[in-house]
Amino acid sequence: MGCLVPFIVNAITLMVVAGFFPGFHLDGIGATIIASVILTGINFFLRPLLIILTLPITVFTFGFFLFVINALLLMLTSALMGDAFVISGFGMALLAAIIIAILNVLIEHFIIKPFAR
Template sequence: MTSVLKNWLINIIIITIVLMTVAGYMSSFKLDGVGAAIEASIILSLLNAIIKPLLIILTLPVTVLTFGLFLLVINALTLMLTAQFMGDAFQISSFGSAILASIVISILNLLIQNFIVKPLSKK
């Protein structure tokens, strides 16, 4: 297995766990089980690889003016787009919920990557 595919699969697992965690704590963020979380994490990772870079380039002036905080809006948009693709299996009640969820997802992803994945990959 190539390292790119291995890293992508690890990222899918992490995003799945993070999405399920957020869905467990936020009533405005709903997932219909583990299968929906896996599907959502695959769609979200594809959107982050394809759509998100385009959005970042198109909104670069706004992102610079807001000192990077506009990236939270872009993250929320990709989450809401993922929910649109998923239909009833993944629901976010409002844009504010999507922004809050994107903040929590970013923090949890950062913590998992830095304190679990990186130390394990050094061994």
């Protein structure tokens, strides 16, 4: 259950962002599932290392540099996926990272926590 929830939340947020922004494109449900698996794995293994390495910058920017890290990880996921997952540029990745973070907080607070009791 520990990895299943982040995977499902990533899949939902990727689909929502892809539905609203033309610079963020996923080729269907299959690409969404694969992108979600890759993003969940990257977030599990690579993100903590990047956060530790960039801790001084993150503290100096009051945590806003975490959005840059998330945008870079989204771009890495897009690069690993090829044409099935396309992000038009860093600006779009940064906007998507911010929206995905907001959606993750909302899903966690209003959907996951009430049913976890």
